[in-house]
Amino acid sequence: MPTAAFSNDPGAASLTSLAGVGPALRESLAKLGLLTLQDLWFHLPLRYEDKTRISSIRDLRVGDTAQVEGRIEAIEKGFRFRPQLRIAISDSTGADDSQSTLLLRFFHFNNAQVNQLAIGTRLRCYGEVRRGQHSLEMVHPQYQRLAEDAASEVEERLTPIYPTTEGLGQKRLGGLIQRALALLPQDELLELVPPALREANAAISLRDALLYMHRPPPDADLTQLSLGTHPAQRRLAFEELLAQHLSLRQLRNRLRAHAAPVLRGDGKLRRRFLAALAFAPTKAQARVAAEVARDLREAAPMLRLVQGDVGSGKTVVAALAALAAVEAGRQAALMAPTELLAEQHFINFHKWISPLGIEVVWLAGKLKGKARTAALASLRGPAQIAIGTHALMQEGVEFDRLGLVIIDEQHRFGVDQRLALRDKGRAGSEIPHQLVLTATPIPRTLAMTAYADLDVSIIDELPPGRTPVATVVLNGTRRSEVVERIRAACAEGRQAYWVCTVIEESEVLEAQAAEVAHAELAAALPGMRIGLVHGRMKPAEKQAAMDAFKRGEISLLVATTVIEVGVDVPNASLMVIENAERLGLAQLHQLRGRVGRGTAKSSCVLLYQAPLSATARARLDVLRETNDGFRIAEKDLELRGPGEVLGTRQTGEAAFRVADLARDAHLLPAVQRAGEVLMREHPDLVARLIARWIGHAARFAGA
Template sequence: MSRFFDTKIEFLKGVGPQKAALLNQELGIFTYGDLVQHYPFRYEDRSKFFKIRDLHQDLENVQIIAKVMRVELVGTGKRRLVAHVADETGEMEMTWFKGIQWVQKKLPPGAVYIFFGKPAQFGRKWSIAHPEMEPLSQSAEKRNSFQPVYSTTEKLRARFLDSRGISKIMEQLIQVCLPHIQETLPQDLLQQYQLIGKQDAVREIHFPTDPARLQRARKRLKFEEFFFLQLRLLKMKVTRTEKYRGQLLENTELLKDFYENHIPFELTGAQKRVIREAYQDMKSGKQMNRLIQGDVGSGKTMVAFICMLIAISSGAQACLMAPTEILANQHFEGLKEYADMMGISIALLTGSVKKSARKGIHEGLESGELKILIGTHALLEDVVQFQNLGLAIVDEQHRFGVAQRAKLWAKNENFYPHVLVMTATPIPRTLAMTLYGDLDVSVIDELPAGRKPIQTVHRYDKDRLKVFGFINQEVQKGRQVYIVYPLIEESEKLNLKNLMDGYESIARAFPNYPLSIVHGAMKADAKDYEMQRFVKGETKIMVATTVIEVGVNVPNASVMVIENAERFGLSQLHQLRGRVGRGAEQSYCILMSKYELSKDSRVRLETMVRTNDGFEIADVDLKLRGPGDLMGTQQSGITDLLIADLSKDAPILTLARDAAQQVLANDPNLSQPENAPILRQVRQHKKSAVNWSRIS
């Protein structure tokens, strides 16, 4: 859009400084450009009018044409304004509690208005509180039966910037701004994807002439948003592959030795495919930036270790960064077993590692003797310097900020390290395409042989004694059990109380079994001690908050009981369930909840019972919550989407990505004359100083 759209909103007719200040504060609308992109969130059919005698309780909003009979102020103290209005079938009241003086001036007796709002009945009298209203004579000239509804706030409504008020200033803006709206897409794309022009789309989205044209306007604007988001991500990918060199890591001697002589189990077909994909990247001479998505228990750690072997064979070092000490410890224990088989040096660096041990780790990294470093964000400290970091692996990537991850790449001055990002949080395809559009994506979509699917059931609080009986049976078979309580964000004290109450009731129910307890308020070493007791089988039941959500691996644990399961999100429930089912025995997940559930809570629990497929669960989660709440989206540009919706508009996203790929394949620099509109738009939206192409 042109500079015209940078004009401050206060200069628009009908706004002025006071309303402008409110629009700034309440809706973040500062300029003409902000206002024109404040799209309606729904539309109302205003073609129908009701007679007063036809009103009934089940109606939502209604339109009534009525004459003002008389107006009066009622009550003492906080007074209200009541307008008595009538049509040929009866009388009713219109009531205002705010803005009384302004309304009073607008309602002379005898004036005929269109009133719009939700009717309520008090005794025999119908009333509408704070109706929208406009004179019938004024409305007749320019009335459109399909009216936009804009989001607004209480403060704005008090200044008559309700949806209708915003619509009126939008009318002013559309009249003056249409000639300034520049086309952002080339003609051939408009024709190929049957899209209307930008000017038509903006006019129709705010003031649609009919439902069919509105649909075309929405499609056009959604396509445009997705197109420029995908274009940006794809350009990053091109820049990264062309500009950022990676070390040639192609020696596979250690891999062959490990595979032929030491590997403890056969790799799945999916693991082999993903290793091949990563190896192709590592020997390409370009920096690898690959996301590995694997459901819980799919064997991502083994894939990571084999990639480390390729790096070490080729003379480089490798590191793995995990979001928590528990998870870093777990990776270290698992990988150390393999590294020791191969005679490869490996160390753990977390906040708990003593100063004396750190010194040895730092020296080993700088000399090149230490080949693998596992750790938390302690890896990012300036004193941690590698001789030659060739491979950086980031686990559960959404828990690290962009700036934190960027610090890893500075650990090698000659080449950017190859990057593997691992996540056990399945991401719907549409979200992955947007969140990770600049990464290459590999999916481990196969579980190791011999794993039995976890059986999931939903039980209510009244079934607790039966659940305890089942837990007892499993422990007597030699198995172990998790019982997890939710975190209540508002209150740490309440969290601890709920957990301790739960712990005491479990201790009473199972007096003969040793218990572990883990919660967020514990110190790291105490938490680790309790975890290790459970891992070693010294305790039979682990009572915990969600600190055990990610990565804990106890093959002997066969039951996961989730208390107040309705308080958890779907992806959390799926992650927690993944803590069991890691051995050869049948495992179970029991979702405990109260009987009264919201619609969304019931859908979540029914989904968990129905399927173990993390990708199906992620799709349901996206539909329930929308993308803005899902992990990692704050850094993706998704939250900048004004009209497109990832959970509903997947087909348009796919078209837009295809179009962006087609444009860049034919004209990577956007230098051809027909792509001038795209280039102009890209230049106007270069905001970010972060170099996204280097950081996953």
């Protein structure tokens, strides 16, 4: 949304209107998305440095970030293990007192730097205080030399530290922002949200909030600012969340402005499908399937997200939607993020739907030669349902009459990828319906804001017979006990998973870890049939191992996290996750969901390597306490933040400048109310708000 379009907006002026902004500086600023005066006003500090006072070295404590002054008492340059420059300074609190001496340590320095420093030189330093071997120290502090007779003047305000880029230092950027703030208009020109809509979230004006954030006074509460709870931050967070919400609403309106095929089938295929199932759908599945069917009968494109906890039966809902498309003479395509999950869907659909006389085609990146040629030809003609990976949206893939796009685990795909598959079915102004699925429950607060472009359905009921999984957390030193537990469980005819994790995401390292674990477990459990699955195996090998496990020919399956979703073996009742502290809550919950799918009592053992960080301990404790995916999702949001929980979103990406969805959830009802009124009564303000907060980062606006 080009801000220059708003000629009456004082913030829309180009940065070249500021003295000193030439072509080179303008290019550097553009790398940060800073093109207008308004962009500088809303380019907010990451944090603050307190250089408003000088601390005594004697009073320093480990963990403090402080500014001190002192004279150089000693200089030592060493190269024993790696280059190192050590400078001892002391202040007037007494040279004989060890607490009045501070060590400055540098690992990156040059001779010119060293030559400027001499014993007796006065230095002012700013940095974090750490515990050294013999005294307190600062590693790579900021420092400046002081003239002998220079007065100890300090900053009048806290020093803001801004996001910046190579070639653009803090001092230059900060000075530029201060010049831009001098042009900040009065409230009547700056405010875009009518007072009645701001409610109690705007006790402070927008102008005062911006000035406070850029120029906090010396007595500002740094703790409050770091937590994001200052009234100035709440005022800005409210407006940022509102802009985010409005941008997604606009995206939805643009998408809904397209036409879509009316998928009004006679229901015969769906009735035959349901009659042949070995189980009756739950009430929640039936409710969500009805919501989807209602959307498909509309001439505007469906944009629906179906959430359901592990094992809640989203695949049945997807199959019913696909059959509705087929009944109406259209094709459906289901895309999954991994080959294993896509294969699982293909197996289920083939088993359920092929007996109905419907052709289901498989397409993945590793499908080559004649098989790929045949699949592509089917999509252009007789095939009614396609299932695959990213390969479905690649160049050369053409559909005959695509009417429905289903995307599983949609948080792993960007909006651009979702649109690429959708556009395979574009015919003039008509686009296919879209159904997106996730087995990762998304907290209500997150869904309200980050998924405002989608209708949300929740399958909040598990099929009957599913048993809660008992979870235990054990130190890795008790690995041998866990191996014995596997021996006992498999001797009783049950099956188990052993999941290997590595620190770095690497198929090679994961494969090596799984192969090592497989060899060790084979040695510890002689005579037991042990299988192996990892991402480096050929698809046929992976499928053969999985099939053998499903048939009960393998008692223990050693695997990487490729089994995270989609694998369903009811007889598997024990899951061991090695190095569980390396995984996030959502992934641990997904893995745990591979067991407890039958009637046998099931367990999950989380093995960890000590010492555990506080966050890792909190994650494992949550898993031990609950099987509720939505409660786990709320905790995941609290621990990791919205960006991590959502994954790649790209339009309306949850990379906020001020707002935090977990912290600011209480603002969301007011945000939604304000959004409704603005969309209806002030569309001109909507465009300006989006330009202010999202502006040049808004993508796919015309999708």
